[in-house]
Amino acid sequence: MTGLPDSVSEQPVSLEADHLSCIRDDRVLFEGLSFAISSGEAIVLEGRNGTGKTSLLRILCGLRRPDEGEVRWHGVPIEKNYVDYYTHTAFVGHMDGIKRELSALENLRISRSLSGAGDMSIEQALETVRLHGYEDIPTYYLSAGQRRRVALARLLATDARLWILDEPFTSLDREGIALVENLMDRHVGSGGAMIMTSHHEVHLSTPNVRILNLSPGEAA
């Protein structure tokens, strides 16, 4: 990662989850869950399948309402502060969120106009995820791993300070995983923050990584 501008945005990260509960089909996935994350921190969610990792991330994104509790961005509930919150947050979920009929460039352009442009240009972002030369091809013709990279390039091309990632390593090859880990380190190191789930072991070199286990009673 040389020669790239550090995306230094003034906006610090301050997200609080306050006594969140999630009930699904009459089963309590988690309740009374509180934590906070601020600039320079990363949280890795752990827990068996079906313990609510994805639900928690969707609650943090505001895609799902918590059954109890609230999520606050700089002390204000996210639904009241959504312009500021969503400008500085990016979510990559199970679905890539890219249109297959559009090229990587066109996809990222619309992402930027929906969530705000970052310091890095689209071309730089695509080059960083090693998709140089694939900018103008409809993503339909890319492999699953390459499409994943386009989705992850969205994190770089928008002004996201908080990354919310649900299984970001899915369909990436070993080199891709190392690359993304490297990007995560840079992001957290430059004052960003990140919450993620992963079935793979995550190798981050930043010291501020916390593990949040959603299935208590199981050895972490």
Add this chain to the structure above:
Amino acid sequence: MTPGRAFLDLLRRDLLLAMRRRSELANPMLFFVMVIVLFPLGVGAEPQLLEQMSAGVVWVAALLAALLTLDSIFRSDFEDGTLEQILIGAHPVPMLVLAKVIAHWLVTGLPLLLVAPVLATFLGMNPDAIGVLMLSLLLGTPVLSLIGSIGVALTVGLRRGGVILSLLVLPLYVPVLIFGAAAVDAAASGMPVTGQMYIMAAFLVLAVTLAPLAAAAALRISLS
């Protein structure tokens, strides 16, 4: 990025997507043309009968063609996750919903409007009524897309939403059909149509202001 810019970009994106899926583009149009062409074959080619029915036939065919395409407003965005990205964007969701509905109307409603005069002539409609037919479709078809967007937003999360969508949306389409067809009939018999047109314009204003809010709220429910 200003909200207005996001609105235009999303509108442009949806039009570009439609251009890249041209076969889907032709679908509603083909349906519209076929229904109207088949009608005289079914009921017999008596000019007077056809002329009497022409307003209703064109309007019913347009309504069903609109219904046929509704699902495409949100379905593909839902399936590839771009709808999530729209909901967690920094701009008001109702405004972006409106951009998507406008794109949908430009792609599916506007072509119907443009071929309607030809087909109406084919059914022997009184030439004086054709202008009114165009105007009624111009006011009415966007209402169909807007009302439909609420129905699709509610059913997009269901695996088999098609039947429920029709049941939800058709009753709300009925007033548009009644006033649209009545206006054309009135024009064909030389009566004033101002009343019907005002009512249809009122439907449109109501739908433009309220449907995006309702559809945005429905999308939040469907995605949670």
